[in-house]
Amino acid sequence: MKRRQYLAWWAALAAGAGRAAPTPPLPGTVPAGEATMRFLGWSVYQARLWVSPGFRPEQYASLPLALELLYLRDFSAEAIAKRSLSEMRRIEPISDEQGARWQAQLQALLPDVKNGDRLLGMHQPDTGARFVHNDRPLGGLEDARFSRLFFGIWLSASTSEPSLRQALLAPVTGSR
Numbered sequence: 001m002k003r004r005q006y007l008a009w010w011a012a013l014a015a016g017a018g019r020a021a022p023t024p025p026l027p028g029t030v031p032a033g034e035a036t037m038r039f040l041g042w043s044v045y046q047a048r049l050w051v052s053p054g055f056r057p058e059q060y061a062s063l064p065l066a067l068e069l070l071y072l073r074d075f076s077a078e079a080i081a082k083r084s085l086s087e088m089r090r091i092e093p094i095s096d097e098q099g100a101r102w103q104a105q106l107q108a109l110l111p112d113v114k115n116g117d118r119l120l121g122m123h124q125p126d127t128g129a130r131f132v133h134n135d136r137p138l139g140g141l142e143d144a145r146f147s148r149l150f151f152g153i154w155l156s157a158s159t160s161e162p163s164l165r166q167a168l169l170a171p172v173t174g175s176r
Contacts, residue, residue: 025066025132026122028052035167036072046070047154049168057169060155061148066122067168071113081107088149091156102146109138123151 024030029050037044048070052063085103088094094102111133113119120132129147130140141147152158159165 025050025068025120026052026064029064029066032172033168033170035164037161037164043072045072047164047168049154051172055172057155057172058157060151061123062125064122064124065151065155066120067151067154069119069121071117071119072115074112074114076112077107077110080110080113084150084153087153087160090160091149091152091158094149102141102143105141109141111138121151123147 029052032049032051032055034046034048036046046069048068050066050068052065055063055065081103084106085094085099088102089099109131110119111117113133118134122130122132124130124147126144127147128140128142128144129150131138154161154165154168156165
């Protein structure tokens with residue numbers, strides 16, 4: 001999907017337009033919440049969460065889910081990987097050796113992103129995470145702990161962005 005089409009799709013969703021719902025990124029998932037990540041007043045990305053029926057925020061890692069990020073700024077794969085590891089360490093301790101391994105794997109897997117690019121991450125419990133960039137499969141990390149901590153960046157109660165978490169989870173928890 002081209003950048004303008006995708007931006008129009010996001011705008012239509014935000015406006016509640018009567019367009020058909022987009023195809024779920026994982027079978028059986030449904031859209032939950034969406035929000036814009038801001039840092040020091042700058043919009044960084046728009047996030048959209050897809051969850052499985054029966055999803056409960058306190059057990060976010062127990063069912064398949066997907067998170068779409070529409071980037072509103074350019075970032076290198078290195079910057080994304082470093083920030084991801086920093087945020088994952090907020091959730092639970094990670095050894096320096098494990099952190100270095102995950103950072104290197106993530107940096108090798110993800111591309112540099114430009115304004116308008118879309119990254120989709122898909123969590124499969126007890127298996128790992130798979131990633132897609134602008135509808136192009138990138139591969140994954142077959143590590144259940146990595147996947148739990150990675151998606152915990154947005155969904156864990158220990159997130160550094162509780163208001164973003166709340167907006168993503170609001171339709172599931174009924175707290176909108």
